[in-house]
Amino acid sequence: MRLATTVCFVIGASLLSAQPLPDSDGWISLFNGRNFDGWYTFLPSTGKNSDPKKVFKMENGMIHILDIPESDERQEFGYLASEREFFNCRIRVEFKWGAKRFVPNNENKRDSGLLYFFNGPDKIWPRALEFQIQETDVGDLWLLDGSRITTKIETEGLPMYVLSGPLKTQNRGRIIKFGDFEDRNGWNVLELVLDADKATHIVNGRVVMRAWDIQQPSTDDPIQYVPVSRGRIMLQAEGAEVWFRNLQMKPIKPTEKPWSAR
Numbered sequence: 623m624r625l626a627t628t629v630c631f632v633i634g635a636s637l638l639s640a641q642p643l644p645d646s647d648g649w650i651s652l653f654n655g656r657n658f659d660g661w662y663t664f665l666p667s668t669g670k671n672s673d674p675k676k677v678f679k680m681e682n683g684m685i686h687i688l689d690i691p692e693s694d695e696r697q698e699f700g701y702l703a704s705e706r707e708f709f710n711c712r713i714r715v716e717f718k719w720g721a722k723r724f725v726p727n728n729e730n731k732r733d734s735g736l737l738y739f740f741n742g743p744d745k746i747w748p749r750a751l752e753f754q755i756q757e758t759d760v761g762d763l764w765l766l767d768g769s770r771i772t773t774k775i776e777t778e779g780l781p782m783y784v785l786s787g788p789l790k791t792q793n794r795g796r797i798i799k800f801g802d803f804e805d806r807n808g809w810n811v812l813e814l815v816l817d818a819d820k821a822t823h824i825v826n827g828r829v830v831m832r833a834w835d836i837q838q839p840s841t842d843d844p845i846q847y848v849p850v851s852r853g854r855i856m857l858q859a860e861g862a863e864v865w866f867r868n869l870q871m872k873p874i875k876p877t878e879k880p881w882s883a884r
Contacts (some may be wrong), residue, residue, distance in 0.1 A: 649714065649870040655683035658702065664744045665700040677859050678702050685866040687734070687859045688722060697724035701737070701856040708738070709852035710876045713814040713869075719806075720863025727861025731757040734864045738814060738821070739769070739853035741838060749755050749838055750853065753814055753823050753831075754796075755864070757806060761799035761823045761830035765792060770847065771821075771833040773797060783831050791835075791867060797824065799830035809867075818876045835859045 642651040652660070657680055663673045677700060679686040682764055685702065719732050733756045740750035747766045752761035763783075765771065769795035778790070782798040803825045804810050812843045813824040823831035837847040857866055 646884070648872045650872065652704070652869045652871055653680070653685065656680065660705055661702055662705060663700065663702055666698055666746055675742070683867065685857065685869070687857065687866070688724065688876065689720065692722050692724065693727060696726055697861060699861065700859045703740065703744070703816045703856040705856045707852045707854055708871065709816060710818065710874055711816055711818070711873045712874055713738070713855065714811065714871070715869040716811050716867050717811050718809045718865050719757070722863035724861045731759070732862035732864070733860040734862060735764070735858040735860065736812065736814065737856045737858065738816065739765070739836060739838070739850050739852065740856055741853045742767070742841070750804060750820065750856070751836065753812065754810070759799070760812070761805040761825045761833050762796045763799070763823065763833060765794055768793070768839045768844070768852075770837050772835040772848060773833045787863065797831065799825070801828060801830055803828040803830065815874070817874065819851045820877070829853070
């Protein structure tokens with residue numbers, strides 16, 4: 623009996639320790655700090671969970687992307703994606719830039735991204751929305767592979783999010799964020815709020831983008847759009863060395879009544 627009790631206790635403790643527990647504010651870590659359990663890598667040339675160059679690393683509890691030798695060789699884009707879907711939650715992560723840059727983006731702004739509502743097959747780039755992480759552009763929203771939203775923009779010719787402006791449905795390209803609140807040299811805190819089919823981008827405590835009525839093409843009929851309120855997330859490798867830490871999520875209660883900026 624004592625042996626059985628001890629074994630059950632040890633197994634139970636092991637299972638509990640494998641599941642991250644919320645902190646005092648309710649935030650749950652999405653990485654265990656040791657490996658990529660619950661996540662997978664994708665590179666076009668090698669596919670899923672095949673990363674011979676070690677483009678994606680876990681170091682000292684942080685995610686280190688593109689810490690590989692610089693060269694004149696073209697470095698393909700890729701990503702680290704979650705196996706689970708996320709919905710009705712806040713997602714928070716910190717990032718800072720490294721020094722290494724790679725062809726074809728070696729002369730461009732350092733670039734990465736947090737993608738969300740990722741649905742469908744793996745490819746570059748898949749059906750999703752992007753919380754842009756790029757020098758001077760952190761917080762922009764990119765619509766990928768047919769995703770569309772309603773938001774407030776300044777003009778058709780300048781799709782920049784504004785606090786008060788005309789409502790437009792956007793189904794491609796980039797919507798420029800409001801304001802510039804990023805730190806080019808140090809750590810930045812990004813927060814993404816997923817509330818049913820609505821999303822909010824927050825950079826260092828400031829709201830820079832809102833979108834609602836998020837839709838994507840139906841898997842049964844690509845001509846038809848359907849509301850989207852859940853999907854996987856990912857972190858991009860897009861030609862620049864970058865660090866991520868403290869990737870966390872906190873469940874939220876969705877808005878009880880449907881709302882829109884109308």
